[in-house]
Amino acid sequence: GAVVSQHPSWVICKSGTSVKIECRSLDFQATTMFWYRQFPKQSLMLMATSNEGSKATYEQGVEKDKFLINHASLTLSTLTVTSAHPEDSSFYICSAQRENEQFFGPGTRLTVL
């Protein structure tokens, strides 16, 4: 149990377009999900905490108008990278919380041309 999926697993887009990444908890409900970004050879950096039915909490330095987070149901959170630029190219990873544990998705590789 406790499986988290992400879709798509990879995406390539043109600069200036928007990209939506989905995070789903497949076999449990998660009131809280987290979004991370990971650049090559670096650690995971928390971007925001996504709470079902309320606004996301963003970490310092993360633009909330650029990285739109929606947690409309107990099994789905979405991250939309708006007006993507090459510097947004990264590995985006979500996690879903069940009780006191976090379960991570497989990640989404975003490449902005």
Place this chain on the structure above:
Amino acid sequence: GESVGLHLPTLSVQEGDNSIINCAYSNSASDYFIWYKQESGKGPQFIIDIRSNMDKRQGQRVTVLLNKTVKHLSLQIAATQPGDSAVYFCAETFTGGFKTIFGAGTRLFVKA
């Protein structure tokens, strides 16, 4: 700000040897620590955890040690195998659903 850091960015070991990966944390309020393994292009995979009221916890081939006096965490892997090659992250968090802070990571290479 507070962060979790690692002493060694890379570690190379011979297959069959034991591996020790170290981590230093700075937030004395953290009460829950986790080690994750991340293979290339994948999300982090839970290995083992330990709460602040413990000094040691053992799993299958892995042991985590916590020294709260010097704010140090270590992961020991016994009889390291090629499949253990990956990047290992320590992470700290707080019970009650607070966010998790990841350390810088150590890449483990296992030589056959």
